[in-house]
Amino acid sequence: MTTLSIAEVRAKVLSGELKLRDVVEASRQKIDAQNVEINAFVYTDFELALKQADEVQEKIMSGTAGKMAGAVMGIKDVICEREKPTTCASDILAGFESVYDATVIERLKAEDAVIVGRLNMDEFAMGSTTEYSRYGASKNPRNTRKVTGGSSGGSAAAIAADMVNASLGSDTGGSIRQPASYCGVVGLKPTYGRVSRYGLVAYASSFDSIGPFAHNVEDAARVLEVIAGFDEMDNTSSREPVGNYVETVQNPTKNIRIGVPEEFFGEGLDPEIKEGIEATLKKLEDDGAELVPIHLPHTKYGIATYYILATAEASSNLARFDGIRYGHRTDKDAMLDELKAEEEDLKKAIKAADGAEKKELQAELERMDSALVRLYKKSRTEGFGMEVKRRIMLGTYVLSAGYYDAYYGKAQRVRRLIKQDYTDAFKEVDVIVTPTAPTTAFDIGSEIDDPLQMYLNDVYTISANLAGICGVSVPAGTHSNGMPYGIQFMGDTFQESKILNAARLVEMLD
Amino acid sequence: MSVTEKDVRYVAGLARLQLSEKEVKTLAGDMNDILGYMDQLNELDTTNVEPLEHVIEMDSRLRKDEAKAPISHEDALKNAPDADSDYFRVPKVIE
Numbered sequence: 001m002t003t004l005s006i007a008e009v010r011a012k013v014l015s016g017e018l019k020l021r022d023v024v025e026a027s028r029q030k031i032d033a034q035n036v037e038i039n040a041f042v043y044t045d046f047e048l049a050l051k052q053a054d055e056v057q058e059k060i061m062s063g064t065a066g067k068m069a070g071a072v073m074g075i076k077d078v079i080c081e082r083e084k085p086t087t088c089a090s091d092i093l094a095g096f097e098s099v100y101d102a103t104v105i106e107r108l109k110a111e112d113a114v115i116v117g118r119l120n121m122d123e124f125a126m127g128s129t130t131e132y133s134r135y136g137a138s139k140n141p142r143n144t145r146k147v148t149g150g151s152s153g154g155s156a157a158a159i160a161a162d163m164v165n166a167s168l169g170s171d172t173g174g175s176i177r178q179p180a181s182y183c184g185v186v187g188l189k190p191t192y193g194r195v196s197r198y199g200l201v202a203y204a205s206s207f208d209s210i211g212p213f214a215h216n217v218e219d220a221a222r223v224l225e226v227i228a229g230f231d232e233m234d235n236t237s238s239r240e241p242v243g244n245y246v247e248t249v250q251n252p253t254k255n256i257r258i259g260v261p262e263e264f265f266g267e268g269l270d271p272e273i274k275e276g277i278e279a280t281l282k283k284l285e286d287d288g289a290e291l292v293p294i295h296l297p298h299t300k301y302g303i304a305t306y307y308i309l310a311t312a313e314a315s316s317n318l319a320r321f322d323g324i325r326y327g328h329r330t331d332k333d334a335m336l337d338e339l340k341a342e343e344e345d346l347k348k349a350i351k352a353a354d355g356a357e358k359k360e361l362q363a364e365l366e367r368m369d370s371a372l373v374r375l376y377k378k379s380r381t382e383g384f385g386m387e388v389k390r391r392i393m394l395g396t397y398v399l400s401a402g403y404y405d406a407y408y409g410k411a412q413r414v415r416r417l418i419k420q421d422y423t424d425a426f427k428e429v430d431v432i433v434t435p436t437a438p439t440t441a442f443d444i445g446s447e448i449d450d451p452l453q454m455y456l457n458d459v460y461t462i463s464a465n466l467a468g469i470c471g472v473s474v475p476a477g478t479h480s481n482g483m484p485y486g487i488q489f490m491g492d493t494f495q496e497s498k499i500l501n502a503a504r505l506v507e508m509l510d
Numbered sequence: 511m512s513v514t515e516k517d518v519r520y521v522a523g524l525a526r527l528q529l530s531e532k533e534v535k536t537l538a539g540d541m542n543d544i545l546g547y548m549d550q551l552n553e554l555d556t557t558n559v560e561p562l563e564h565v566i567e568m569d570s571r572l573r574k575d576e577a578k579a580p581i582s583h584e585d586a587l588k589n590a591p592d593a594d595s596d597y598f599r600v601p602k603v604i605e
Contacts, residue, residue: 099585193566206565232573238566304548315525322526324598329591332601371601373526381528389527393537394544396525397513410551412561417554419562452543468565493566 102199
């Protein structure tokens, strides 16, 4: 029942064939049976979900239901839901309960979506595998030895395992599209500013976007149509009118111009994925699409540019976690004892020392942390995982005096060059096609100790975030290793209709 | 540019993190690898390129100046690790 589309559920409820409560029950059974292994959900509330289902059922029968009636959803644990735990899969937010709904949650509820729970992710959305989570790794439903991708791995796995029929994730460098590719589902990253970020815990504010996962393109379109649009609570949200995405998907245009960038089909791409995507493109061409070779010359600089800017923004955004207003706080008495012991040790050492050494030790005593600063340090150190610390450190470094221009300033300039590549390309084509990721999902644990290698997984998705444009990943085939892979369409700013149209054409080839 | 262990300790202080000696070593290695990779941006001449600060151009408009119900006092303190009925509590700062 959780494989039915939102529209199918609604229709079956209206015809009396199904009760919405049964679909929610089916979701519960799936999660009960499989979540121990898959680890997609980190929290569920079926009591509330069943109550909501009964209310929506009534509305469907009386013809007053909203656009999302029939959707049974999970939400990535980085999006605030009132009175629900919102932990970002981090120890620093263990026990935190949001005191308000994110705008996207408000809109989904207003349109009668039923939300059953919260989904696993890499801590603070920093990662490409969902292994960096306080709840442990999510596992790929297609093969549980493999990663789900990340950082929205729970959101992708919940769809792939048929636990729900739609979910929300967030995408800062590929965190929706890459797990969608690895798990064989549809995932869409909207244009920057298309969807309000109010209530999304910030990772890198100039890149972050919230978007949908679903079994099919139409459901992704339906969710997007509801969550998109201006919000006065987010002044980077756009007033650009929201498209009729569902209608577009229901009547797709076949004669579209598809840009094929050479830079995305070269070294590093799995040859089988390359062949599969080329075969898909050939079919689209046979159906009336025009393939246009294009160039995006600054593509190879994307990862370096992204990891400078995103870590810089992260180091600033995560400064708010200090153990004062919310989140983990270190044990105060132990911290004070530690500080006192350090001070006494230093004083003893000063007494015993002389000359230059004495001076140095005295300076160290002067520089000693105040109790408050030590409280910040210990709370943060205990609360953040290693990858988050690594990114905070990188970000702090590239923003620090003496390096700001060399790294941050330089990356902002290169970001403009990358954006210009896309602006130029979209003068000639409707959409740009690429593989979503260079490989299929790899083994859990295989890249966790090599951060740079981990970053390189984002090579095909990261440009869309740098340019602020939209992108969608739709399943394109299954590799001989048994794992799925996706095809990505990128569209110019606010051209979500065009990428959804293209994604629907691929879906129709099946 | 090479990141020394001393640099790592200094940056950790700025970032309000305490690192073990082992973490300092690991991070110095990681940061050198990653920053080394980032140095490839220097292949590009960006002398005449303006930094991109806003990826989507949009006009900022001010909201109407009207009072709205904020998050309640009680809610604001709800997740505090230490608070009384009015304030967040922190360790003594002034000796």
